[in-house]
Amino acid sequence: MSLLIVGTVAFDEVESPFGKTGKILGGAGTYIGLAASHLTENIGIVSVVGGDFPQKYLDLFKERNIDTSGLRIVKEGKTFFWAGRYHENMNMRDTLVTDLNVLADFDPVVPEHLRKSKYLMLGNLTPAIQRRVIEQMDPRPELIVMDTMNFWMDTALNDLVDVISMVDVLTVNDEEARQLSGEYSLVKAAKKILTMGPRFLIVKKGEHGALLFHENKIFHAPAMPLEDVFDPTGAGDTFAGGFMGYIAKTNDTSFENMKRGIIYGSAMASFTVEKFGTDRLTELSQQDIKKRLQEFVDLVAFEI
């Protein structure tokens, strides 16, 4: 397997100024997997769902060529459920419900044939779980990318710092970079975080784009200005999936190629927010992606 993804597969219920969904497919692992599946093949996922998880969603993963042999189904359990509401400012959201359900006892087992995956993407999860996945990989993947969030900085900082020391690329948002480093300046924050283990840091800034830090180099990727953002849920995970899918496809972990990966991730994320849930991500064509990439090129192109 080329790319192994570990992350939640869940039910979401989302309210935004544009409407309200019922229970729909969600979860970090879902968005990462679907995004990556447009860019590369040989993708496996390790996650857990309950007996209430519908066959049609399992079929969707299969259609997208995602190996679900590591997706454990706990028949007597219920799938992780999250409900949230966005306000006009889509950067702010209220969490209405978080039912961990089967996720509470999730102890990931990476199937034998997935342990050799060359690329490992750890979606946002309990740091201890992320660690247990890394420990099962043999040999160590060529590139380990890890997403996390402020919640683990508040509740499990030691475990978090421990896993961070084991990965190659860390992705966080700007506030999380500040919290983790204790530095307000993102340049200073990045310098500190790059001494904690990762060789690359990606700072996600939502509608303001993303920054990639490596050694003394910085790359700034824009976000696509959109008429309407229907539902930002999964944008960060889609970004990670697009990034990782591109890196796995091209099999090149140089700084120059990571810059391209970030543009691919940004392009994929710009689709996800255009409809609720995974709707836009599942209907995408290669032509749509190509066109959006060109729009990113045009958005920042200038000649001095």
Next chain:
Amino acid sequence: MSLLIVGTVAFDEVESPFGKTGKILGGAGTYIGLAASHLTENIGIVSVVGGDFPQKYLDLFKERNIDTSGLRIVKEGKTFFWAGRYHENMNMRDTLVTDLNVLADFDPVVPEHLRKSKYLMLGNLTPAIQRRVIEQMDPRPELIVMDTMNFWMDTALNDLVDVISMVDVLTVNDEEARQLSGEYSLVKAAKKILTMGPRFLIVKKGEHGALLFHENKIFHAPAMPLEDVFDPTGAGDTFAGGFMGYIAKTNDTSFENMKRGIIYGSAMASFTVEKFGTDRLTELSQQDIKKRLQEFVDLVAFEI
């Protein structure tokens, strides 16, 4: 004259986490003029100061080749004074003092030889004053660029809309674009504002860069990530001055050239915040500017 600048010339007193200044040179017209003076010649300024305005600052304008024949000195009056304090988040500031002084009765008179200026930059001022300057120009300048702020949207909206209808380029920050248009999405906000008169809209996003809107085109310029921002005062005005100085120098108002102008403006603004007040802006060399421009090129360069 090629470029006429109208804007405040003032005393500022600034506190930031990095220290506190005494009374120093400030004002929108000052920052615009100093920034533009690094990029073009034949600059004039229309403004007002009091008898307390020191000769050394007048000499500074002269050294930078800025024609101050339109800078009225009201001997018995005092210069406009602003004091403010920045918190760790440099996007937020408290205004501690605003003494309008001679600015309260400012009725701009554009000297005869400045009325033919090809480029007009209206710094943030009472909309009625901005209008009176436009009316004195003969013939109408080739390009009129106008900066404004939320204060005038709250207190003089009709006058503001009136002046906006007379200009070619409007510069506001993201919150102001939202307030002026009543649209949260910046793409929708820009579409509305571009029906109000201006052919170009520049949305300044501080540490997140800037967006240029024209017809259905969008250009995104990054801000330079900096280790330390000492004092953001004047950054937006420096941006406008760099932009306008470049446009005046190149005498080209095409969208492609405006993109370059925005990169020049962003580069100049990135210097201003590195020291208190105008300190960094006055010591700059052409070599510094060239180097910073290359850093902007490198910051966003990628190849798909």
